[in-house]
Amino acid sequence: DVKVTQSSRYLVKRTGEKVFLECVQDMDHENMFWYRQDPGLGLRLIYFSYDVKMKEKGDIPEGYSVSREKKERFSLILESASTNQTSMYLCASSLGTSEDYEQYFGPGTRLTVT
């Protein structure tokens, strides 16, 4: 089974702090994704990566950056956390071929910025 793990289930940070959310997948997937989930808005794509050191902006990249130094690990960085970044953050990975590219999700990190 594909396993996607996220470093924390719950996180509380203060405004202005630098925040790192870590995601690791164990299936050698090419693609990795970061979403945020907010009530009534569904999942919105922040960034994705299709290869090591490659990244592309999603629909809401402002206030975030990412890092992918190794294939299995994709980090989301909040350079200076703000209260409007309080949300559930979901990481996903996919193989990315036409035969198999559904996304596999981690359990999520619920981030609260106070």
Next chain:
Amino acid sequence: AQKVTQAQTEISVVEKEDVTLDCVYETRDTTYYLFWYKQPPSGELVFLIRRNSFDEQNEISGRYSWNFQKSTSSFNFTITASQVVDSAVYFCALSGYNFNKFYFGSGTKLNVKP
């Protein structure tokens, strides 16, 4: 533009009732993929089904069935004889030929009461 609409925000049914979750999509791509995911209270999204735009055949898997109609741009999901364990948020998603971008609907929360 790619868009997925799940007009039903929340549905409540009594156990053993049948329930249909609606999904309407918009895309200009001729090749695209549609997905359903389940998000139980634990938070992790679970993949349920993928359907490509060339395959309009309905699918049944146990108590779950999916009705894909290109003419109405809909991909509806029916649960027959619902059970309490079906209580979750269900997301419909769309992906174009570019495998990297998924567009999620806002989700439908299903409450199944005993």
